[in-house]
Amino acid sequence: MTRLRVGLLMNPTAASGAAHRVGRQVAHLLRLAGLSVIDVSGPTAEIARARALQVRDTLTALIVVGGDGTISLGAGVVAQTPVRLGVVPAGSGNDFARALGLPVLAAEESVQGIVRALSRPVVAIDAxxxxxxxxxxxxxxxxxxxxxxxxxxxxxxxxxxxxxxxxxxxxxxxxxxxxxxxxxxxxxxxxxxxxxxxxxxxxxxxxxxxxxxxxxxxxxxxxxxxxxxxxxxxxxxxxxxxxxxxxxxxxxxxxxxxxxxxxxxxxxxxxxxxxxxxxxxxxxxxxxxxxxxxxxxxGAVRILMDLQHSPAHGGELPS
Missing domain, CATH: 2.60.200.40 (Tumour Suppressor Smad4)
Structure with a gap:
């Protein structure tokens, strides 16, 4: 049986390097879940974007590990395509995660949510x-x-x-x-x-x-x-x-x-x-x-999450 293929894009400098460490953990967890993982990260945003675009059409999803800038970079790669976006917040501010009620600096919980969402109907957000x-x-x-x-x-x-x-x-x-x-x-x-x-x-x-x-x-x-x-x-x-x-x-x-x-x-x-x-x-x-x-x-970005229970879908923001 062919395994689902996902890209992994991590920011090596986000949160003073913490995102890179989290990214390695995320890669391991994704592979344990039975996914085929290709790392498209790079030393600069431009290089990472080019690598992601090169393989985008072969991916089911692009998983980003980092802060808001890295999430935005990933969204730019997958916007208006069938490729879905998974988010593992690991930056300094993590405002996108705050807005959507995503777990922050919790790699295992984030990956579990992404894997569950892969088998569920598509959820799209605006960009x-x-x-x-x-x-x-x-x-x-x-x-x-x-x-x-x-x-x-x-x-x-x-x-x-x-x-x-x-x-x-x-x-x-x-x-x-x-x-x-x-x-x-x-x-x-x-x-x-x-x-x-x-x-x-x-x-x-x-x-x-x-x-x-x-x-x-x-x-x-x-x-x-x-x-x-x-x-x-x-x-x-x-x-x-x-x-x-x-x-x-x-x-x-x-x-x-x-x-x-x-x-x-x-x-x-x-x-x-x-x-x-x-x-x-x-x-x-x-x-x-x-x-x-x-x-x-x-609806330009297909995101891997349950938006119905998100603060940005009518619920309350976490304190």
């Missing part, structure tokens, strides 16, 4: 296609499954990636450092093909899961299979207001703050009205410079 909207820039297209950060949250993400902090405190430390010099950003936006709007905002995020920054619940009621994205904006808050805002996001009690707004969108184009260079970030990783286009890809 975000992010591309450059600058006609003079080289074409850039990438996939995200969590959130796209376009404002203060993007600047914090960039600082956090440069810092020596590790673990869930990295984002909080970057917030406090970046906030000292921050001023609202003058954007223009075009929503679902509508007219251009101008907005001065501190926070501008396109959300699918609505969880980022090591557990911040930006959109507490986000659903990952509803065929829509949430365009989140925060206006009218200065530095002092932002300092008070972020602790409330961890508790999910920020939604009543004046200036906080969530719009359901399927596509949005975002640019800035001055000459600054502002880079988008998605699932923790650097992406294209603004202006960018983000659009929903409904």
């Amino acid at each position: 975000i296609e992010l591309s450059s909207a600058d006609p003079d820039a080289p074409p850039m297209r990438s996939i995200a499954v969590g959130n796209v950060s376009l404002g203060f949250d993007a600047l914090v993400n960039a600082r956090g990636n440069r810092s020596g902090h590790r673990g869930p405190t990295r984002y909080a430390a970057a917030v406090m450092q970046e906030i000292r010099r921050f001023t609202p950003i003058p954007y223009w936006i075009e929503v679902d093909g509508g007219p251009r709007e101008e907005i001065d905002a501190s926070l501008l995020t396109v959300a699918n899961t609505g969880v980022f920054g090591g557990g911040m619940r930006l959109v507490p009621d986000a659903v990952v299979d509803d065929g829509a994205l949430s365009l989140v904006s925060l206006t009218g808050l200065g530095r002092a207001g932002l300092v008070r805002f972020f602790p409330r996001v961890y508790r999910g009690t920020h939604t009543s703050i004046d200036g906080f707004d969530v719009r359901e969108v399927r596509e949005v184009v975002v640019g800035v009205r001055d000459d600054r260079e502002l880079r988008s970030y998605a699932d923790g990783d650097s992406r294209a410079l603004l202006p960018v286009r983000a659009r929903i890809l409904p």
Whole structure:
């Protein structure tokens, strides 16, 4: 009898190398479960992606071991194909896992769930296609499954990636450092093909899961299979207001703050009205410079999990 063939993609640097150790354990557990495993990991994301694409059509599933960036990389490989995505969270923030209620740093439990899901009906979640909207820039297209950060949250993400902090405190430390010099950003936006709007905002995020920054619940009621994205904006808050805002996001009690707004969108184009260079970030990783286009890809990723019991399918987020 032919064994099911799965790819294994692990990030050797996630969680200070812990993901690589977890990945070796995952490979062993998958083989014990009777699966044929091919390791497509590489020293860089580009090499791993190329290796995964080379064998993708021979796989039943691609199993990723790492943080949100690695999950996003894997989702980009399998999006809009029959290949299913298995997730073993082993990063620092693990926000995608938090949003979907997946076990974190629990290789055996994760593999058991993946193996069970392989024999069950397909479950699909939405993804975000992010591309450059600058006609003079080289074409850039990438996939995200969590959130796209376009404002203060993007600047914090960039600082956090440069810092020596590790673990869930990295984002909080970057917030406090970046906030000292921050001023609202003058954007223009075009929503679902509508007219251009101008907005001065501190926070501008396109959300699918609505969880980022090591557990911040930006959109507490986000659903990952509803065929829509949430365009989140925060206006009218200065530095002092932002300092008070972020602790409330961890508790999910920020939604009543004046200036906080969530719009359901399927596509949005975002640019800035001055000459600054502002880079988008998605699932923790650097992406294209603004202006960018983000659009929903409904049901693009076939994920190996039971979504019916997931917080991102109408349940409560874990505390």
